[in-house]
Amino acid sequence: MMNNAFALAGIVIKELYRRKDFYVLFILTALLTLLLGSINFFNEQNIARYVKEFCLLLIWIASLVIAVTTTARQIPAEREQRTIFPLLAKPVSRGDLIFGKFLGCWIASGIVLVVFYVFFAVITGAREHHIHVAAYFQAFWMHWMMLGVVVGMVLLGSIVFAAPSSNSTISFVVILGILLVGRHLNKVADSLAEPTSSILYTVYYVIPHLEFYDLRDLIVHNAGSAPWWAVGVATIYAMVYAALFQFVAWMTFRRKALN
């Protein structure tokens, strides 16, 4: 299982660095950040904060685009290009395939994040002459855990919806929906009549709360780090959801006829 999954993950990572998407997004993020940083019309204090905020927003967008599009095309591409046949004709189970693709996409997103966060640390370090390493590491780690949930979700989507483009679109809508309104659903539910209220409450408890993983404010405002136990709990929470999505993906894919 692990042997096959790592072999498959290696292929996903190789694909990522042989395609142009990542380089383009990184260069775009870097250029836009540097451009904004070079404009000096606010006072010193504010511009530093805006640059950080802006750079982190770009990193979030770019990482989500890479994670979602990379994951969404994996299994559909295997099927369309028919590489799945020689692959599954080897002692590779369908569970190995799903777990390997998950691992590959997740590790690839992690590598992308490391590059982005190092860039971010260099930029802010140059301006502030000091970086809060623990806080930055937490922000990176939580971001990466969130991408684990995203990758699991999109992988499931790629088995349910055959077309990668519709899967990507639906995934983006769901992810943005959770990030923007996820935390308010319970309050909205309170203000509604039954049965809508209960339904909304259920949704609130069932969805993976990706917004927990957003520690941008802490590093933008140099507000210290989060408690480590909370990071630990969030890590477990993310792994449970990622595993759940993979399990459902496997159940759906397990007996599917391929041809």
Place this chain on the structure above:
Amino acid sequence: MAEVIKVEKLTVEFPAGGAGQQTKVAVKNLNLTVSSGEVFGFLGPNGAGKTTTMNVLLGFVNPTSGSASIFGVDVRQPIARQRIGYLPELTYYYKFLTAEELLRFYAKVFRIPKDQVESRIDEVLKLVELEHARKRLIKTYSKGMQQRAGLAQALINDPDLLILDEPTSGLDPIGRMKVREIIQRLKNEGKTVFFSSHELGEVETVCDRVAILNQGELKVTGRVDDLVRENQMNLEKIFLEMIGYKSPVTV
């Protein structure tokens, strides 16, 4: 002789393609055994059910009823595929990988010991004559070269059973001859080869036994030389007779 492939009462139905359509029976109550060391030709016109049968053997498609096993292991177990080499009907490989990277990946899946991987890759690339192109992306290969890369991946684990779906389709006469030589060579090494083909002349020269399938049903199976002797005609004529073909000229 040990049975390498055993198919019992295999039926495969596909759901209707559209409203008002009946379910499509691709394979009907098929019984088939392939013994160790045999070269077995699996014949039938387009749509006869050859690829579908192979898809069941590889676990891609589930039987509607009946069963299939390889080396005595039910085909639904991934371990049944440890000693198989498979060449699909249409070969496409990861576009961003070179031939040697592809083979390295598959070697890993088969858990070939690290110190043997490179020599094994050299060996199969030499066998299919792709050494000169090993560092090129497979997507830049010609069709025949891709087919040979496909054969190389099928051989990477030194399999005891090869399942080849139309291995010579799309190859030039020299390419075909080379595939025949490879099959012959594998046979001499004691391997079992199960392949489908439309090239009856070729089948007649390399196969020990054949089965002819028509519309999902087994029409005949037996040793090539026995069939030719008993029927007093070549394999092509037997094939046409078995599938009920009447030449419009003679009718």
